[in-house]
Amino acid sequence: MQRLRTFLDNHCKDSDVANIIEGLTVTCKDISHRLHLGALAGVLGSAGQENVQGESQKLLDVISNDLIKECLAAMPAVRGLASEEEPDPVACNPEGDYLVLFDPLDGSSNIDVNVTVGTIFSVLKAAPGADGGDEATYLQAGNKQVAAGYVLYGPSTLLVFSTGEGVHSFTLDPRIGEFVLQRDNIQVPAETQEFAINMSNQRFWLPQMQNYVADLLQGEEGPLGKRYNMRWIASMVAEIHRILTRGGIFMYPFDNRDPSKPGKLRLMYEGNPMSMLIEQAGGKASTAFEDIMEVAPDAIHQRVSVVMGSADEVEKACSYHK
Numbered sequence: 431m432q433r434l435r436t437f438l439d440n441h442c443k444d445s446d447v448a449n450i451i452e453g454l455t456v457t458c459k460d461i462s463h464r465l466h467l468g469a470l471a472g473v474l475g476s477a478g479q480e481n482v483q484g485e486s487q488k489l490l491d492v493i494s495n496d497l498i499k500e501c502l503a504a505m506p507a508v509r510g511l512a513s514e515e516e517p518d519p520v521a522c523n524p525e526g527d528y529l530v531l532f533d534p535l536d537g538s539s540n541i542d543v544n545v546t547v548g549t550i551f552s553v554l555k556a557a558p559g560a561d562g563g564d565e566a567t568y569l570q571a572g573n574k575q576v577a578a579g580y581v582l583y584g585p586s587t588l589l590v591f592s593t594g595e596g597v598h599s600f601t602l603d604p605r606i607g608e609f610v611l612q613r614d615n616i617q618v619p620a621e622t623q624e625f626a627i628n629m630s631n632q633r634f635w636l637p638q639m640q641n642y643v644a645d646l647l648q649g650e651e652g653p654l655g656k657r658y659n660m661r662w663i664a665s666m667v668a669e670i671h672r673i674l675t676r677g678g679i680f681m682y683p684f685d686n687r688d689p690s691k692p693g694k695l696r697l698m699y700e701g702n703p704m705s706m707l708i709e710q711a712g713g714k715a716s717t718a719f720e721d722i723m724e725v726a727p728d729a730i731h732q733r734v735s736v737v738m739g740s741a742d743e744v745e746k747a748c749s750y751h752k
């Protein structure tokens with residue numbers, strides 16, 4: 431049995447990054463505990479307010495954000511933080527070398543129905559002298575991430591992360607209150623017969639995406655020549671965990687519902703960290719037109735189209751967009 435701290439000491443070259451990951455997991459244990467208590471801890475339901483993106487916040491979105499913010503702000507290594515639930519980046523320790531971006535609770539519409547949610551994080555290096563409260567400091571492409579990961583709150587609580595040398599997964603053992611190594615060097619199978627997309631948005635997609643999904647649905651009688659199954663948890667973190675476990679393709683593509691929101695998912699704290707994990711596990715992550723981690727960001731809450739998972743299937747989907 432290998433505990434998280436031992437693994438980090440042996441595998442993470444930078445002790446600051448190791449401390450950030452470990453520190454986040456301490457807070458995530460607290461979030462996990464509150465989630466598992468649910469109504470008993472009074473954490474279900476709406477917060478009765480909206481975030482900067484006009485989305486109504488759940489009580490636990492706000493609680494998780496506050497807990498993670500407090501934990502990161504106290505860490506010497508953290509220059510600043512940015513969150514889905516914060517309108518602007520928050521400056522922390524001016525001597526710190528790192529920026530932490532996070533989605534405190536992904537899939538939060540699932541909290542009240544007791545379905546899996548998660549915390550997603552991305553770690554970037556701060557440029558020398560850069561201000562941790564300045565948005566421009568954070569606007570780095572995903573291929574600059576030094577670490578990325580998530581904590582999944584499901585039947586068990588898991589930590590999955592990468593520091594650029596493969597993907598590792600840990601299970602929280604509630605009997606000892608520690609994350610212990612479950613799987614190292616996770617690999618996503620190149621081929622799949624499982625796709626995940628919110629089909630109710632079909633009429634809003636680009637014609638290329640409509641054509642690809644129409645071909646998926648034709649199964650063995652269509653040009654793709656095989657029968658596909660579909661899953662939709664409405665929690666990206668849970669879909670990506672499934673794909674890291676057994677392969678698949680996850681899509682939240684461009685749509686024309688609202689021209690100010692081309693794609694639902696956020697680049698900096700959803701698209702980029704998940705892309706790093708998928709690519710470190712041998713999969714692919716694209717907007718359907720370019721690699722997600724090549725996108726040059728222009729805003730902290732910027733949205734991005736997402737097509738990621740098993741490499742061959744992602745390439746197939748992208749080939750419809752050429």
Ligand SMILES: O=P(O)(O)OC[C@H]1O[C@](O)(COP(=O)(O)O)[C@@H](O)[C@@H]1O
Pocket residue numbers: 485514533535536537538539628664665666667682694
């Ligand atoms: O409501 P939809 O279209 O099913 O969207 C589900 C998607 O929205 C998200 O919940 C967005 O994340 P948040 O819950 O952090 O806002 C993704 O996890 C998920 O893939």
Ligand SMILES: [Mg+2]
Pocket residue numbers: 533535536537666700
């Ligand atoms: Mg999210």
Ligand SMILES: [Mg+2]
Pocket residue numbers: 491514533534535536537538
């Ligand atoms: Mg969220």
